Amino acid sequence: MMDIRQLRYFVQIIECGSLSKASRQLHVAQPALSQQLSKLEDLVGKPLLLRSSKGVRPTENGLALYHHARFLLRQLDQAVTIARSQAGEVQGMVTVGLPATTVAAIGLTLVQRIRERYPSILLNVVEGMSGHIGQLMRLGQLDLSVLFGDDVSPDLSTEPLLVEELFLMVPEHSRFVRKGLTSITIAEASAIPLILPTGSHGLRQRIAAEFASRSLSTNVVAEIDSLALLMNCVYNEIGATIKPMGAVMQEGARGRSWRSLSISDAHFRRRNFLYSLPPDRLTTAAAVVASEIKETARELVESKTWPGFEAIVTSARGREAAPA
Template structure:
């Protein structure tokens, strides 16, 4: 198996056509077809469906595509690591950020990278944390912002933020609470809009409520941050969440966040790298900058409800 065969296969999947892939790769189509056939023979599996509409990956092809992408990225990282200067890092760095953190961290980080390391191309991936863990394990991303749930042993973990969860409603909501804080029992009396159980936030809330001897009543389960925002703005209920995913709406005055006075609900945000795949100079520079930006956001109060662990 050759690296060029991996590049050829990825190009065919990306472009959905042998002819289009051949044009992009600057090779003749018969040569591309031959290399694909050799690859399928070596793997003992059909990787692509061929039809009048083009080409698409089989189940085996989809699995191989993920590995091929990871291998090609690691080869590119290795070349960059040799070519880079530690004082002037260059290259591409892929960083994964959960949807519920990107609202606070993504834009400040992008601006900081462009200002301090203009020769680094930062690729931000916004995903559920479970997807980011798999991508970090396979080497498809260099770094990931994750939540410390005690299951991060495969990674090098650097604590960043302790993020407080708050009671959040739209401004002038019928579920708004007078005062500067709210008790947990009072927060549980209103319809709550919460992420599903596959999100790390939900089990933390459920466990705290159970330990307090209380119960959650009416819950609207929504896994999309965008839809959850819309439901809050439509005054369908309140939520208990970290501020980060709703930071823009709170800063604009569209939503209000109150601390829960008698209960401490929080999550620990960490920065992770693989123990098995070394970071390039560019990735190490971005790693340091992520920690610096998070520290600055905490110190300035721009990341509401967050305290630094650095």
């Protein structure tokens, strides 16, 4: 009979990519780990791993088992959390995937709200590039996520969240942009050294498409997928960047002042969508957190404290319309 321990071992092996690494992570001797894996393969009746000098990777059957095992283990962990909590409270672990700029915009407020209103919910926030967050969401390893398109997977529930304007961002003391300017044309932006995410990043593709539509090229001097490092480089005047306002929303706490220039002749907007597991797999705790994410985004839009955030307008038929 298959047991939970075997599934935990198997999931760890897949995620580590080798038995030796999994052995160290689990604090289990490698021979014992191999023995449990062999028992699991015997039970399934098919090989679960492909072994090579570079490590291990799952077979097709192994990958299918991995996805179901991950979901089962998460449900089990939530059940244990519920059993340990007080009756009547909304409880459980909720895993939320957020891109870095979204974390900067709503992350702190979201964590504070959940902690104050639902102390029995364990909020697990995973920060990463949108492509990585989307992959985790498709694999069922996240309960909720915020992503920048509504076509990640037809198997997931999707709701419009907000629209972000993209700005040319430079420090207050920048030598690249004349003092007093509040906007810039896309042609002027093309002449400025830029620091952007790598080509696989959705934001980079969005920027490249906008420039290409006008037969303009970008003067990219560095490609960086770490938001913190990218903004440090911009602050030290290696180049400017194009980002939503979330990129600088926590910068004031660091004592750094920024200028965010709108691009006057380009429709630089990015739509944000809230993704969730299908209703039959969404826990009460996850539904509560989804509601708090939407409320946090709504307050961000309505407060007008930070420019560049708009609601996604829907028509009377429920279809998305262009934001005002």
